[in-house]
Amino acid sequence: MEQGRDVLNLLKTRRSIRKYQPQALSKEQLGAILESGLYAPTGGNHQYSRFIATQNKQILEEINQIVKEEFAKRDLEEGCYQNKTIVKAKKEGYSCLHQAPALIIAVAPREHGNSMADCANGLENMQIAAWSLGIGTCWINQIHWLTENPRMRDFLYQLGMRTDEDAFGSLVAGHPAEKRETPPRKQGRLVII
Ligand SMILES: Cc1cc2nc3c(=O)[nH]c(=O)nc-3n(C[C@H](O)[C@H](O)[C@H](O)COP(=O)(O)O)c2cc1C
Structure with missing residues (x-):
């Protein structure tokens, strides 16, 4: 029961961290997060x-x-969810990785119907495992958005992505340099019959 409460508490208190201390994660910390x-x-x-x-x-x-x-180099498109990134990318000093010391990219076969879900599950486990160690994380969407971009693909191949794979999501991780409050949950998202 105690353990269950601990896990529920982790799930409720985890927040996306966008400010990090500069020091790297230890090999053990990164290994434990990845293993999860x-x-x-x-x-x-x-x-x-x-x-x-x-x-x-x-x-x-x-x-x-x-x-x-x-x-x-992209123009804004009306109603495009990626506009925020386009605006920020045109400014000096933009860091989509929030200057975090660690990056984890989830890749999986492009043609497999469960790839997005499988990658998201893995990354979520890592977010919770990291938080249990006092390490912050934040999901980063830009690498996934560029998974078909030839320049990004070439670089991901150099890092070990296979040609039959896409990048479905990524996380940055590091020691937090900010504290974030839990925003209230929106009403009406649960239907219990
Ligand atoms: C699919 C997905 C994509 C996200 N993309 C980004 C992103 O590109 N950059 C970023 O800083 N945060 C990103 N986030 C983090 C969300 O903004 C964050 O989870 C949300 O604001 C709720 O805050 P919390 O994680 O602290 O509860 C993403 C989260 C998810 C689940």
Whole structure:
């Protein structure tokens, strides 16, 4: 019961962290977070989803630069959810990775119907596992949005993504440098019969 309460508390208190201390995660911390993702459920237990992790500053910088340049050259489109990124990317100093020390990219076969769900499950496990260790995370969508972009794809191939795979999501992680309150939950999202 105690343990159950602890897990529920973790689920309720986890917040997306967008300010990080500069120090890297230890090998043990990153390893524990990554391992938790491997235990997430996958459709049919196929375990097709894979996770590419790095704390290499040059790689993080290159990914951020690709995102910045590829979004900065786009025009705003009415009603497009990605407009916020386009506006920010045109400004100096944009960092879609929030200057976090660690990045984890979830990749899985493009043609597999459960790839998005499998990747999201793995990344969510990692967000909760990280929080249990006092480590902050934030989902980063820009890499997924550029999964068909030739420049991003080429770079992801260099990092180990296969040609039959897409990047379905990613997380940054690190030691938090901010505290965030839990925003209230919207009403009407539960139907109990
Ligand atoms: C699918 C998805 C995409 C997201 N994309 C981004 C993103 O690109 N950049 C970012 O800073 N946060 C991103 N987030 C984090 C959300 O903004 C965040 O989860 C939401 O505001 C609720 O805050 P909380 O995580 O602290 O509860 C994303 C979250 C999800 C689930």
